[in-house]
Amino acid sequence: MKRKTLDVIKAGALSAVMIVSLAACGNGTGTGTGNDAAANEDAAGGTTVTQEAPAQDAVEAAITDTVLSAATEQAAALATEAAAESATESAAEAATGTAEPQNNVVFENGGLQLLVPEEYVEELLIETPQDDAEGILFKVAEKASVDAAKELHGDEADTFDMGWLFSIGKVTEDEMHKKLCEDMSGMEAVAKDVDGNFYLYYHPTDVRFERVTSEEFDEGMERRNVLNDWANTVFESFAKDNADILSPVRYGNSDVQIYLARIAYMPDVNYTVSTLEYAQNGALSPAGVDAAPYVESLLTDADIDYSDDEAPDGEYIVLNFPDENVRFDFFYLEEGQNYIRRVYTDEEGENSTLYKATFKDETVTANGIMDKFVKALAEANGFAQ
Numbered sequence: 001m002k003r004k005t006l007d008v009i010k011a012g013a014l015s016a017v018m019i020v021s022l023a024a025c026g027n028g029t030g031t032g033t034g035n036d037a038a039a040n041e042d043a044a045g046g047t048t049v050t051q052e053a054p055a056q057d058a059v060e061a062a063i064t065d066t067v068l069s070a071a072t073e074q075a076a077a078l079a080t081e082a083a084a085e086s087a088t089e090s091a092a093e094a095a096t097g098t099a100e101p102q103n104n105v106v107f108e109n110g111g112l113q114l115l116v117p118e119e120y121v122e123e124l125l126i127e128t129p130q131d132d133a134e135g136i137l138f139k140v141a142e143k144a145s146v147d148a149a150k151e152l153h154g155d156e157a158d159t160f161d162m163g164w165l166f167s168i169g170k171v172t173e174d175e176m177h178k179k180l181c182e183d184m185s186g187m188e189a190v191a192k193d194v195d196g197n198f199y200l201y202y203h204p205t206d207v208r209f210e211r212v213t214s215e216e217f218d219e220g221m222e223r224r225n226v227l228n229d230w231a232n233t234v235f236e237s238f239a240k241d242n243a244d245i246l247s248p249v250r251y252g253n254s255d256v257q258i259y260l261a262r263i264a265y266m267p268d269v270n271y272t273v274s275t276l277e278y279a280q281n282g283a284l285s286p287a288g289v290d291a292a293p294y295v296e297s298l299l300t301d302a303d304i305d306y307s308d309d310e311a312p313d314g315e316y317i318v319l320n321f322p323d324e325n326v327r328f329d330f331f332y333l334e335e336g337q338n339y340i341r342r343v344y345t346d347e348e349g350e351n352s353t354l355y356k357a358t359f360k361d362e363t364v365t366a367n368g369i370m371d372k373f374v375k376a377l378a379e380a381n382g383f384a385q
Contacts, residue, residue: 109137110170112199112242116140120230123223125160135169136202142227144220145210152212162210165231167202168238176200177265180299184253191239191246199246201235254304256328256340256355259321261299264292273377274318283320287380294373298357298366304340307356312336317370330370337365 104115109128114137116124125146127139145163153159168190171179176189176198191199209224211217239248251257262269263286272283298304314333321327329341338357343350357366 107138112137112245114138114140114168114234115237115241117230120227123227124165125163127160132169135171136167137169139167140165140231142209142224145208145224148210148212148216152210162208164204164208165227166204166234168234169200169202170197171200172197177261180251180253180261181258181266183258184251188235189249189251190235191242192249193246198249199238201238203231203235249300251299252302252304254355255342255353256304256357257299257302259319259326259328260295262321263319264295264299270321270323272320272322273374274320275374276315277374278378278381278383283318284374284377284381287377289373289376289380291373294369294376297364298369301361301364302357302359302366304355304357304366307339307354309339309354309356311341311352311354312339316341317367317374319370330367332367332371337367340366 103118105118105121107114107116107126107128109130114126116126123143125141125143129136129139139160141160141163142165143163146159149157149159149162153162173196179187179200186203186205188201188203189198190201193199209217209221211220239246263271272285274283278284312331312333312335314331314336316329316331319328319330325345327343329343331337331339331341338359340355340357342353342355344353345351359365
């Protein structure tokens with residue numbers, strides 16, 4: 001692009017020389033008075049100004065000044081145009097993904113790939129276990145921490161674990177459902193294959209960074225953070241990097257979602273559902289209704305987080321777990337339809353926590369989902385709709 005711009009500027013400067021030369025010298029009459037007068041008449045809107053021909057030095061100076069001015073203006077314009085063109089090309093590359101790709105080293109296991117940036121490979125220890133009892137396919141640690149752990153602890157500790165960044169493993173659908181019914185701290189479901197297997201991203205919930213001295217610890221922290229940042233991107237990229245085999249999934253694991261998973265995937269869990277509409281007949285029992293089709297969207301499509309808001313007023317659906325002294329209230333009123341109150345009862349009384357569900361589709365509400373479930377239970381319990 002620079003070579004092209006300079007060539008255009010030179011051409012423009014040459015044109016300016018020719019134009020000024022012709023204007024200064026006329027058509028070769030010697031004085032140039034007639035031609036200058038015509039040119040000035042055009043410039044002044046019809047007023048004819050007659051002047052003597054300038055001296056040769058003055059003509060040359062005028063030519064030089066005009067050439068430089070024209071070249072400078074044209075160079076500035078072309079520089080601006082080149083910058084705009086470069087910015088447009090960069091934006092187009094970013095939008096179409098045609099920017100220079102990052103160089104990756106591919107590690108394979110179980111028919112799947114883990115892509116690791118080439119610049120990080122020498123800083124990592126990457127294992128690809130075969131027939132691992134827990135289904136682990138890839139396990140990645142920071143080499144410097146492992147080396148430091150070996151020096152400090154020898155065989156007394158799992159030195160690989162001291163530098164562990166993340167692992168990726170495969171579980172069956174039944175195993176996935178069991179995990180969703182409990183606290184899944186340190187693991188996230190990231191993908192599913194056509195055979196119904198799920199893929200989990202396992203990560204530390206504490207610091208796994210080791211160095212022999214405090215100076216080495218301080219010096220290594222910045223680079224360790226870089227590796228951690230990359231490790232966190234694998235959570236999103238693994239399914240994309242294996243898109244021919246995997247499709248991405250997500251599951252929430254808040255306290256609310258753990259109990260919803262239990263009514264969906266634990267057939268023997270003891271729960272009831274109550275509303276004022278059916279209060280005269282007592283609580284609704286599961287009555288053989290498969291809860292999964294009704295509540296799974298609360299597991300997969302909703303972010304359910306703690307809320308500092310005031311609990312809504314009005315009626316609510318009660319999902320009760322009598323064996324565990326805990327219930328969840330799903331509010332009916334429009335402004336409260338995404339609020340869920342957890343109430344735990346012990347010897348000291350009731351303790352409540354408020355949650356709020358957020359959906360990408362704003363037309364979906366937590367109460368709306370549960371209300372459909374209530375209607376299915378009511379029908380199964382013999383109540384006419």
